[in-house]
Amino acid sequence: MTETLNRPAHPADPPPNVAGAVETIASHLHPVASYDLVDHPIPSGREEVWRFTPIKRLRGSLDGQPSSEHLAWDVDPPAGVTVSEIGTDEAIALGGVAPVDRTAALAVDLSGGATLIDVAADTVLDGPLVVNVSGKSAEQVVWGHVVLRIGAGSQATVVFEHSGSARYTGCTQVIVGDNASLDLASLQLWDDDAVHLAQVGVRIGRDARFRSFQASLGGDVVRLVETAEYDGPGGEVEMLGLYFVDAGQHIEHRLFVDHNQPRTRSKVDYRGALQGQGAHSVWIGDVLIRRQAEGIETYESNRNLVLTDGCRADSVPNLEIETGEIEGAGHASTTGRFDDEQLFYLGSRGIPAEQARRLVVHGFFADLVRRLGVPEIQSRLLAAVETELAATVGLPPAASREVVA
Amino acid sequence: MATLEIRDLHVTVDTEDGAKEILRGVDLTVRSGETHAIMGPNGSGKSTLAYSIAGHPKYTVTSGSVTLDGVDVLAMSVDERARAGLFLAMQYPVEVPGVSVTNFLRTAKTAIDGEAPKLRTWVKDVNASLDKLEMDRSFAQRNVNEGFSGGEKKRHEIVQLELLDPTFAILDETDSGLDIDALKVVSTGVNRFHDRGDKGVLLITHYTRILRYITPDFVHVFVAGRIAEQGGSELAERLEAEGYDRYVKAAAAS
Ligand SMILES: Nc1ncnc2c1ncn2[C@@H]1O[C@H](COP(=O)(O)OP(=O)(O)O)[C@@H](O)[C@H]1O
Ligand SMILES: [Mg+2]
Numbered sequence: 001m002t003e004t005l006n007r008p009a010h011p012a013d014p015p016p017n018v019a020g021a022v023e024t025i026a027s028h029l030h031p032v033a034s035y036d037l038v039d040h041p042i043p044s045g046r047e048e049v050w051r052f053t054p055i056k057r058l059r060g061s062l063d064g065q066p067s068s069e070h071l072a073w074d075v076d077p078p079a080g081v082t083v084s085e086i087g088t089d090e091a092i093a094l095g096g097v098a099p100v101d102r103t104a105a106l107a108v109d110l111s112g113g114a115t116l117i118d119v120a121a122d123t124v125l126d127g128p129l130v131v132n133v134s135g136k137s138a139e140q141v142v143w144g145h146v147v148l149r150i151g152a153g154s155q156a157t158v159v160f161e162h163s164g165s166a167r168y169t170g171c172t173q174v175i176v177g178d179n180a181s182l183d184l185a186s187l188q189l190w191d192d193d194a195v196h197l198a199q200v201g202v203r204i205g206r207d208a209r210f211r212s213f214q215a216s217l218g219g220d221v222v223r224l225v226e227t228a229e230y231d232g233p234g235g236e237v238e239m240l241g242l243y244f245v246d247a248g249q250h251i252e253h254r255l256f257v258d259h260n261q262p263r264t265r266s267k268v269d270y271r272g273a274l275q276g277q278g279a280h281s282v283w284i285g286d287v288l289i290r291r292q293a294e295g296i297e298t299y300e301s302n303r304n305l306v307l308t309d310g311c312r313a314d315s316v317p318n319l320e321i322e323t324g325e326i327e328g329a330g331h332a333s334t335t336g337r338f339d340d341e342q343l344f345y346l347g348s349r350g351i352p353a354e355q356a357r358r359l360v361v362h363g364f365f366a367d368l369v370r371r372l373g374v375p376e377i378q379s380r381l382l383a384a385v386e387t388e389l390a391a392t393v394g395l396p397p398a399a400s401r402e403v404v405a
Numbered sequence: 406m407a408t409l410e411i412r413d414l415h416v417t418v419d420t421e422d423g424a425k426e427i428l429r430g431v432d433l434t435v436r437s438g439e440t441h442a443i444m445g446p447n448g449s450g451k452s453t454l455a456y457s458i459a460g461h462p463k464y465t466v467t468s469g470s471v472t473l474d475g476v477d478v479l480a481m482s483v484d485e486r487a488r489a490g491l492f493l494a495m496q497y498p499v500e501v502p503g504v505s506v507t508n509f510l511r512t513a514k515t516a517i518d519g520e521a522p523k524l525r526t527w528v529k530d531v532n533a534s535l536d537k538l539e540m541d542r543s544f545a546q547r548n549v550n551e552g553f554s555g556g557e558k559k560r561h562e563i564v565q566l567e568l569l570d571p572t573f574a575i576l577d578e579t580d581s582g583l584d585i586d587a588l589k590v591v592s593t594g595v596n597r598f599h600d601r602g603d604k605g606v607l608l609i610t611h612y613t614r615i616l617r618y619i620t621p622d623f624v625h626v627f628v629a630g631r632i633a634e635q636g637g638s639e640l641a642e643r644l645e646a647e648g649y650d651r652y653v654k655a656a657a658a659s
Contacts, residue, residue: 340462345499347483348459348492349513349565356484359512363503363548 096173247276
């Protein structure tokens, strides 16, 4: 280690020159990023990164058939934000995170260009920038390549709301400039037959802040890969996620935080509920702390609430640590049923059992949803959770509905 | 007037070595308007009695009965018991993450009354109750019991008692872990509830000090899963002086 790193950093210290020291880590858990399709052959399903995914149900999304289908986009960019179509090479040159699996590599290769959402430097957006993305049918595959760039010193909240029916395979590259702050919410409110495969790769600038909120409720198969890496020291990442998996649904979230820079932080909190025969959730939380990433702090947590028999929740946290000089690193994973003591307490106050269960589920998610910081979407998400519970458990509308102020 | 009647109640808990009998024939009648103190050493089964009346799934009633005005309480679900007019202030109130106190109270009140409380008076009632228990109004926005101190949890139990307004209140060691000021505030709350008239109170305690603020009509000494002796409030004074030792030895000998 260099001397600079062995004493507390002084604000005036030059950034430690570790960029040249970044080595390639051979690990099957986080394949090396590459735009080259040769690096991402069609999976058999036995590969570590595909072994949880029901490949048959992807209906050929991994074959790489060209398609000129598009999803409908509805976005109204305010001043300081431009939305434009750019060529694939131009998009790649912007320097986003390259594809880590075949899904994203195909999306870049076959989209025929990318949509660039560009927030100019030193721009503070008043309200959330909402992008409504919707499809009409799951017959044709749709390839999508999106670059979201937040200029240095800017602050923005961006919401992608996915709805309707689609077989959507996408690669979203997020570039957060130095000292910028981005809250990115992605809502998967698809119809029952949708297949959504995507990578959201995030590059976080020096002293920048990034927070994502993934809410996966709809769709037949949803498999989202979220990766984060740092472009300089001092970056902060928070990844929040909520999923509600019904009978027959497969919802998979694969996270990879690459602590490749010193004094960076990451916090992951994903929570899911499962109900009904064949409901399957997968959560993979990989965190790599590279040798040069001294003074970092990371904590990841995944909690699953299994509401009925016949569900399966796979939860695999994984921490690879290559330096001992860290502030803190930890992870937690729990999968369980309702807490009897909580249900008894609520029941002893006259609240009927079904309603008590719903209150507990509501609370389980509400804590997380409140951190989203977009009240309008918070209420809608909690309402969507209520609807999920009502639809499957057959509960009447809640007297417990919380108004999120 | 209402009557809560416990007859020859036997209760077991499941342990690794099979069922273990904790309550060994409890007889007790509480009428509305009366305050009963149940006093006994740790481990004698006081909480087991309270939980069994409230219907906690951990406890199995193997024989005996609990009735409320002649109606079988043991046949009721936990929430039905509460709606029938029973309330248990717990020794260890449970945290419910993500559920705000205000949401919790409103849901409970709606369940107990069978209709939602009127919004304007309800907010006033909740605030008034928090004020009386000397809890900051901001507690209404906090998650149920999450991060509350021991004393705050106990005050919150009494807030619920006041708002849900049952016929019978069972208070399981509500006094333990309270400092003197909190003890007064909580006791005053219980007395206020009692003074509404026609309310029964079953006060479970290990120590006599709460009886300086709440005067029981009857005192029961609870040892080894049953009532060993009963009397008036003078019995509490004798316990204060002599402790439980005499009863524990007698129970061990029997
Ligand atoms: N799950 C259990 N397994 C074994 N013993 C138990 C279990 N639950 C309670 N007990 C025992 O039951 C007895 C009565 O407990 P409790 O009702 O809490 O007493 P108190 O409230 O009077 O202190 C204690 O001896 C306790 O150890
Ligand atoms: Mg006890």
